[in-house]
Amino acid sequence: MAPTLENQMTQENEPTSQVEVVPKYKVTVVGSGNWGSVASKLIASNTLKLSSFHDEVKMWVFEETLPTGEKLTEVINQTNENVKYLPGIKLGKNVVADPNIEHAVKDANMLVFVTPHQFMEGICRRLVGKVKPDVKAISLIKGMEVKMEGPCMISTLISDQLGINCCVLMGANIANEIAVEKFSEATVGYREDREVAQRWVRLFSTSYFHVSPVQDVEGVELCGTLKNVVALAAGFVDGLEMGNNTKAAIMRIGLREMKTFSKLMFSTVKDSTFFESCGVADLITTCLGGRNRKVAEAFARNGGKRSFDELEAEMLQGQKLQGVSTARELYEVLSKRGWHELFPLFTTVHDISVGRLPPSAIVEYSEHTPNFSLVEGSAQYY
Numbered sequence: 283m284a285p286t287l288e289n290q291m292t293q294e295n296e297p298t299s300q301v302e303v304v305p306k307y308k309v310t311v312v313g314s315g316n317w318g319s320v321a322s323k324l325i326a327s328n329t330l331k332l333s334s335f336h337d338e339v340k341m342w343v344f345e346e347t348l349p350t351g352e353k354l355t356e357v358i359n360q361t362n363e364n365v366k367y368l369p370g371i372k373l374g375k376n377v378v379a380d381p382n383i384e385h386a387v388k389d390a391n392m393l394v395f396v397t398p399h400q401f402m403e404g405i406c407r408r409l410v411g412k413v414k415p416d417v418k419a420i421s422l423i424k425g426m427e428v429k430m431e432g433p434c435m436i437s438t439l440i441s442d443q444l445g446i447n448c449c450v451l452m453g454a455n456i457a458n459e460i461a462v463e464k465f466s467e468a469t470v471g472y473r474e475d476r477e478v479a480q481r482w483v484r485l486f487s488t489s490y491f492h493v494s495p496v497q498d499v500e501g502v503e504l505c506g507t508l509k510n511v512v513a514l515a516a517g518f519v520d521g522l523e524m525g526n527n528t529k530a531a532i533m534r535i536g537l538r539e540m541k542t543f544s545k546l547m548f549s550t551v552k553d554s555t556f557f558e559s560c561g562v563a564d565l566i567t568t569c570l571g572g573r574n575r576k577v578a579e580a581f582a583r584n585g586g587k588r589s590f591d592e593l594e595a596e597m598l599q600g601q602k603l604q605g606v607s608t609a610r611e612l613y614e615v616l617s618k619r620g621w622h623e624l625f626p627l628f629t630t631v632h633d634i635s636v637g638r639l640p641p642s643a644i645v646e647y648s649e650h651t652p653n654f655s656l657v658e659g660s661a662q663y664y
């Protein structure tokens with residue numbers, strides 16, 4: 283039987299006695315927004331150093347025309363910079379932007395998914411039958427879809443639609459900080475295949491980006507997804523100038539709801555996952571410096587009179603919030619299961635974001651609803 287790329291590559295970087303041409307993993311990044319561009323830069327710096335990977339990293343770009351009339355893909359390939367989503371940062375000459383998604387993925391052995399979550403169903407539909415059957419995937423996407431049966435994590439959507447293995451990478455990772463090589467950590471969540479997880483760790487790790495593997499895909503992914511809803515609550519508190527103690531209270535309550543929800547959905551979720559970078563660290567950084575927090579602050583300052591869509595378009599120039607749609611998706615799950623009382627913070631964030639409650643409800647609710655703050659509510663179960 284011919285050796286597969288998989289078993290030929292397990293002894294990564296170890297010298298071989300015979301001179302032989304060993305196939306190398308080809309990596310494609312599906313997505314080229316703010317984090318997608320930084321992820322491409324990280325990976326591209328490593329593929330040049332690690333002999334088991336092809337130097338070239340393909341990056342699928344959702345094509346758009348810039349105000350200059352030029353195509354974004356062409357500008358990225360000419361300047362080696364994503365001038366719209368990550369201006370001022372060189373991606374590495376081995377990053378090649380490609381506007382054709384089918385072409386970008388067809389030869390890849392490793393696929394990195396990093397688009398806003400709302401586009402993933404459409405992307406997966408386009409990719410059915412277009413990827414190598416033994417390709418390995420990883421999702422950096424913080425979000426979920428809601429189906430009749432309940433929430434569907436994006437890694438599950440990818441695995442189910444494309445019939446491939448999918449890990450996740452989440453963490454306290456504000457992209458603009460990693461772009462300028464400030465130290466941070468991240469967590470890779472994997473299901474069974476530790477060797478594949480280690481390969482992802484090697485592909486992403488640098489001196490300033492430390493990655494640890496954890497055998498808990500759902501826990502890691504739910505942390506990354508749910509903290510965006512808590513970040514909106516933190517933004518409301520900032521917009522109302524409530525101060526640090528209130529914000530810390532919101533983060534604490536939010537973390538408990540994250541943990542309770544995750545464990546109710548998946549009994550396999552581990553307590554220890556919440557102490558990894560994907561858990562409490564991501565919650566903190568997003569509540570301090572993320573886009574969800576920033577736009578929610580503006581929303582509250584405007585008394586909820588300007589919609590999130592309007593503020594997002596004005597403040598983020600094409601970048602996308604994940605928290606507002608995640609709050610809506612979460613609300614659907616809570617409604618279907620009759621869980622609103624167990625998750626007052628998640629419920630209130632959605633009610634505020636759609637204008638059913640004023641931003642000030644984020645604290646009023648906590649004062650008047652016993653199980654929101656002082657008395658142990660849903661969170662007592664976990």
Ligand SMILES: NC(=O)C1=CN([C@@H]2O[C@H](COP(=O)(O)OP(=O)(O)OC[C@H]3O[C@@H](n4cnc5c(N)ncnc54)[C@H](O)[C@@H]3O)[C@@H](O)[C@H]2O)C=CC1
Nearest residue numbers: 314315316317318344396397398401423424456457601602
């Ligand atoms: N930016 C950050 O600091 C971090 C982001 N993430 C997560 O990574 C994921 C991707 O985020 P970013 O790369 O920051 O994206 P972004 O917020 O910069 O989103 C814009 C991207 O969406 C693309 N897009 C617009 N319309 C589209 C369509 N119809 N179909 C497909 N793509 C379309 C744009 O071309 C652009 O690449 C999100 O789930 C986010 O939560 C995770 C960690 C850090």
Ligand SMILES: O=C(CO)COP(=O)(O)O
Nearest residue numbers: 453454455456572573574
């Ligand atoms: O996920 C993030 C940091 O880890 C970024 O969060 P925002 O999308 O709120 O900027």
